[in-house]
Amino acid sequence: MNRESKQPLRLAAALSLGLAGSAALAGVGSWTTAGPGGGNVVALVSYEASPTTLWAAGRGGVFRSTSGGTAWTRIEVGLPEALYTNDLVAASGAPVLYLSAGRQVYRSGNGGDLWVPVTPPSSTQTVGQLALRRGDSNALAAATGTELYVSGDGGGSWSAPGGTLSGGANYYAAIHYAADGTLYAGLSDSDPGSFGGAIVVRSTTAGASWAATPAQPTALGGITQIISAPATPLRLYASDGNSVATSANGGTSWSTLALPATGTSCGRITRIAANPAAATGLFVACGARGLIYSADATAASPAWQTYDAANGLSANGTDPAQLSAIAVHANFAATPSLWVGASDGGLLASSNGGTSWTAINTGFQSTNIRALATHPLDTGSGAIFLAGYGDSVTTTRALYRSVDSGSSWTASGAGLNAEQIRSIAIDPTTVDADPLTAENFTVYAAGRSERIPTAAAKDGGLYKSTDAGVTWNTIDSGIALVGGRPDMGTVRTIAADPRSCAAPPASGPCAPGSGGLRTLFAAGGGRPNSGGPGLPYISARIYKSTNAGASWSASDAGLPLSQDLGPPGAFNYAGMGGVVPLVFDPSNTQTLYIGTFITWSPGVAGAAEPTIANGVFKSTDGGASWTHMSNGMPRYGGPASSHWDVLALAINPANPQVIYAGTSNLYGGAATGNVYKTTNGGASWSPASSGIAGQDVRALFIDPADASGDTIYAGTGGDGANPGGVYRSTNGGASWNSISLGLPADSATSLALPRRAAGAAPRILAGTSAGVWDYTAPADGDADGSPTPVENAILGGDGNGDGVQDSTQAGVASLNSSGTFARAAGGSGAVTVAIVPGSCTQLNDVATLGDTLYPPDTLAGAGSHSAWGLAGFSLPGCAGSVVRVTFHGASFGPDWSWRNYGPRVRGDASTFGWYRFAGARRIDGQTWELRVDALRQGNYRNDADDILFVGGPARSDDLLFSDGMQ
Template sequence: MKPETFCLRPLLVATLLCTTSPALFAALGSWSTSGPAGGNVVALVSYEASPTTLWAAGRGGVFRSTSGGTSWTRIEIGLPEALFSTDLVAATSSPVVYLAAGRQIYRSGNGGDLWVPVTPPSAVDFINHLSLRRAGSNALLAASYNSLFVSSDGGGSWSAPGAVLGSNQYTAVDYAADGTLYAGLAYSDAATFSGAIVLRSTTGGASWAPTPAQPGGLGGIDHIVSSPGTPLRLFASDGVNLVTSSNGGSSWSGIALPEAGTACGVINQIAANPSVASGLIVGCSARGLLVTADATVASPVWQTYDASNGFTANGTQPPQLSAIAVHANFATTPSIWAGAGDGGLLATTTGGSCWSAINNGFQSTNIRALATHPVDTGNGAVFLAGYGDSTTTIRALYKSADSGGSWNPSNNGLNAEQIRSIAIDPTTVDSDPLTAENFTVYAAGRSERIPDAAAKDGGIYKSSNAGASWSTIDSGIAVVNGRPDMGTARTIALDPRSCLTPPASGPCVIGSGGLRKIFVTGGGRANLTAPGLPYQSARIYRSADAGASWTASDSGLPLPQDLGPPGSFNYASMGGVVPLVFDPGNTQTLYIGTFINWPQGQAGAVDPTLANGVFKSTDGGASWLHASNGLPRYAGAASSNWDVLALAINPANPQILYAGTSNLFAGVPTGNVYKTTNGGTSWSLASTGIAGQDVRALFIDPNDPTGDTVYAGTGGNGANPGGVYRTTNGGSSWNSISLGLPADSATALAMPRRAAGAAPRILAGTTAGVWDYTSPSDDDADGSPSAVENALVGGDGNGDGIQDSTQARVASLNGSGLLARTAQGGGAVTVAIQPGTCTQLNDSTSLAAALYPPDNIAGTGSHDAWGLASFSLPACAGASVRVTFHGASFGADWSWRNYGPRVPGNADTFGWYRFAGARLIDAQTWELRLDALRQGNYRDDANDILFVGGPAQSADLLFSDGLQ
């Protein structure tokens, strides 16, 4: 795919955002993605020795480009899944890269092909910033919010300052080329550094002191950088003002920004010109990019680059930058690369006069909303995807006109920084499943005050041409601080029987002219000046005229509660309403799910008791009653119920509903599914087999006439991955179908329309785009398709005389080792649970060792011959599992090694280790004794096991205890 170029015809930017490619579908039985590309950018660096080599990190992962950003490749071998990156730095003359992620720092000595954890600084909470000294690869400065640490050996060891650092708050660091270290503070403890906001160390970090002079007029430091070639030249900003020093902080002077035209707004980023010591590049939230060759003179000459030059993420406004990288020889090669917050990556080769989006392969879009055409089944079916959790200018909504094969932004007129819900009006489509037509679609989300307060709206949008253009529909949403504002609008739902002439029963038919009754849910705006005050803006609004006007509809929902102690203004409040579903037979009956906000851990406070969870209305939303009996509670019997972030109603029996519950306040976040069979009168747990940290999405398969086939999407992290789960028995048991899906997984689910009998296709919204899965025939749900199991080792890999494809406890797989094994007569792998209480395998697969870092204890290449086996055991506290590598001849120089967290559930402890529960029982077969509460399980989950490990050949381990 070609990079997206904007500068040639800026007025047509909305139509030039992305090129298209033929429709691509997921391979049967596996997850894959075709976009949308772009999204969140945390850090971006260029390699000085080869400046067209770039590294970028974002919420979707870590990536590298060797083509100046034309294309990107994921580089994560050795990194835990679902890594939350905070910073990234690279050496100037060797391909050494460091990545900060939470409490851990990772190092790659080969440009990102392999990452290894380094010794983390002691007693550190969260590494926010890294800086690496030029012309070296081992001198590293790290900062957490309230600490500074220095390593001279690439993270092998760390030293902290000799002086007590007090309550300072560190927001920026710089390791200058001459060895001087600088730190910028947002807040300085007067007792330690007398209120200084810039510190320096000339002792390699052993001691720190304020620079001889402090920059005047700054409220703190957001950014500080030194000139690469002239290290005494410093630039610093507090987000509003700029200053510079020519002598390492002995004196400072202000830098004048342009006076004419649009004001800068917030200074998001600054970067020193690598070629000219006085040169500076500034990212402004409102004005765009400012470039000057000399920022040190009284009146710098600035060049401004904005949307008219293609410097934009949404086509109309400049992006809010999170990172800037500059070509090392900028004087002769005027290339700049920019990370646009949640708006993806941009590049210029003309010093700024012409910009292109460079997102091909950069998968970091956080998709929180999905909608598929309600009728079309061909390759031209329209899908829509919404980007969530952003407060910067982005491409908030994407459209695929080729059934998910490619994605283009669809933002014309859309004044949104995030989209959390999309609803296509099924009565506005035609009945031909192969034709495209203009239909009506609604979206709900959030706009910010960008570029100013006048831009804020109610977060509700409508398109009458299938998303080609949008208008804001927020008339009647309460005005708060001068603008319509209901917080984040989280769900928009259409009453399926609200056409002008509804049928006697069932939904309005295709072509019946448009639905009229619409509900939108959101956070509302609580009044927390005193307990029990009415909300300033409602949590639910309804429209009877297709969105032309709205009225509040949250009567009966709780008001804020005072948790005490007296006078502390410590309130609990309903944070918002997320899902809303209609009873399809009687749309006067509706259900909503809600979540709660309250400060944790305040001394003297009581637990919240305000109503939360599920509410029900039987009068079309005019009033709501709490309907959460049986849902879990945060504390005692009278405390608030857990959050409900997903709901689904059985169309065949509307008394049956499923609720996704989450406790995000727990030490280990927990999610479950609950079920009611009596319209919300009571709920019971229906979560057997589900794992992950929360349940964010529920979807009922419309092709199952019983309504008993339900899908659930859960979130997670590297050590407790989320996934997509399916039940075919109404929630009695669930099976994971998560192979290949990002570990933090599904926050939205959708199912494209399909013909009767066709394999179901599932779309999942993740932090790395839209992922796509087409279900194979896998009757025993073990992860290995029936056709594969029937084709391998006579269809009976464990030799029990029963077809593997009919046994949920046996899975035969194609092996994934890297060495040819034809001569050995094998290659297949069979995983079999031995008789006991556990009877189900999920997500069984064989994985190539190249997907993992080398096992340094067993030796590089020690796993290559047979690869690794991976599987999960739902609803299982412990089991004996046998893994047979057909054709193998394991001897005394083989041992079993696991990869994963050494401490179950702890993503900071990833690595290789000897699995003590393994023993070789014959030349081909290993027996694994698994306990959900002990090492060997990825998860910190007493009732669900996720296992990854395999045989390693190493003579060195023959007489070793192998405890590493």
């Protein structure tokens, strides 16, 4: 299934909008995905007018189902890429949706097919919860933490917050519109100077004035959720996360509900939902118990029904799911359909009122893949791949397995007591030498488990499988106890010494079938004791095993302790957040390198800057001791401050003195990522980042098929205005080219290259927040994004008419047009993008883009871009350039102008829209000349050395734009 996003170079021109057909391997020259489905869920809504129409949002995007959840499609046209949704609400009788993300609210009037930004409630505050009045698609309210806002025109304008609402310690965590028009707000923190310290306030004047409800739910410590019964608006329910209170009279009086008194306690209450047809019926999502329901939750001793793993309501098959969303059929219980979203466990549905549940994740791609491993020898269609889910602290399907070379994925969690997996290592000595057979092999995984459902469930986050990842055992003997349980924080890497078999050869790694590797290293965050003298660590950051994981011992001597940054009494510490990558010198595996990151709070008044050692450390004694080796890497502040974080390492097997490090500045304003290189085993480092773009470098991988070790892949993270991607260098890091067409913008957090036959094109796997993405490199010798066969087939291979084949020129790319002219002409239209000779020479990710991938350009006119479509490209390592775009066969006249789509403010994803690009001029009937400056409008990124651009000609009778912006 193919995902297309809204931003320019995340689009492959040949793909169609949304999710296409069935899963398949990567198409040559474009990124595709086959899953895994499921993952993070933030919001889930059932459409009251047609309850089998559902909308869901998570870290992986926004989706819709018209089949009760059996299949999902992506609906994101008009939304920024890498969107982090806070809330999603739907009107009851019209397909009108509102979505909050950051400081922005988006509206769709057609069920999600197109989104448009509305006026932000606040220019400074994040919009949290939204509320929409039942039966009114324009009566909208928003909570932004310290303020409440109300709109009567669907977000066109917002009321100014009342004076008694703001200031002090008030924090509005919940807002709700009852069907009678009363607005209720819940405060998680309340200032006694406002409303007398009340935690529930209401407005009967559409937000013009607010007052505390006559009585307060005194048993609650603050409100995190407040709802009303849809058909009985005076019946309220409120929760503080620990208890639930109810009112039958709009807050005139309150009583506390009696939750189940026997069996497992509810634990943290994450969601409440009313029965639409019965005012006293209530669903409560319990972190430790699953979902409970009572038809009369207001009774003195309610009868509660529990739905948990025994009913199939589980993300991992063992524990009850921790729910983040509940949707109830509008005609419940006559139609006993329920849908829920698990925080990191995907979507589930019940058609019998909760008696049984099934996963409904087909097409819902929100799995955050932070670890990848592929069979080290197999090249056939039955090769086994493994993928790990990261960043979860709730139950999830933490590990996925593919037995068909990535065409499909299934959860593989038998015995795996993990909420997240951050590293996977296949023992290459336990595989056979036949590349076309499947066999049991040993694999290790590392991550994190939580105290779910009880404290006894916690383990050290280290796991082993001897049957190729089908079943797992915990291997945490020797990990220090914290709170009575083995705990070294999040384990971010596990690696096996490739020469630690029983009888290693004279040189090089142990051979396949040589009996299993014995020495392992596991590294993570450790557990500091900030209250102890000298700020010691209770649990080490690195552990070593010499018996294949049967036992572990601390191995982090030489790593720094935490640092008190002051001022005195502020308890403001800088500490090593963790060890991420660990690599061995293949010629001498007693030499190891690690990359580390620190955590601290910048901007604390009176605090010192951190100076603890950070970046790269080296051991030459098998991990017994470590030495800081970051000379030449950038620092966070002054000349003695801590070095930037290192989140990725790769060592050249042909010359182990050559190492690449991905450095990231996560505390210096705009996050930036770079690659540094050492040629002397870490003694000194120098930049090797030309062409790299994005916010951080999270993954580095050296292509084993290149005997020189000079072909390297880098994965970077990003957002809509500064997309990450995958970059390739074939010259040892001297320069990098993007290969990111069709890849989600916040990619990539992990990389793998499956084994391939000699001479075969490289295939790349990337872990993203929307699953595993797959790419097979086309023949593209000039790395401009247009494959050589495509360029050679267009206009005799010389689209710019300079007498040189485009396929040999890195600054010239020719492609088929995406406009309706080309389609009407049977695909004969063509577009040539060419750099005018000057300071920049390289094009990357050149694409032609259909206008339907974007919101209508309302200023130029709907359909104004249809005839010729748009062009997108990037200019790596380029501060400014002149680029000519020729639409062959066009006859542009004075009623045409060039319009860009992207951020009006460079690097600001909240400012996306259409605008007239002042740097464009038409030089003839076919060609536009674009003067692009990295530090001016026209570049997506706020990056002085990398340009990302998308735009195209628009036909419009009105060219009198006052400021050139929509």
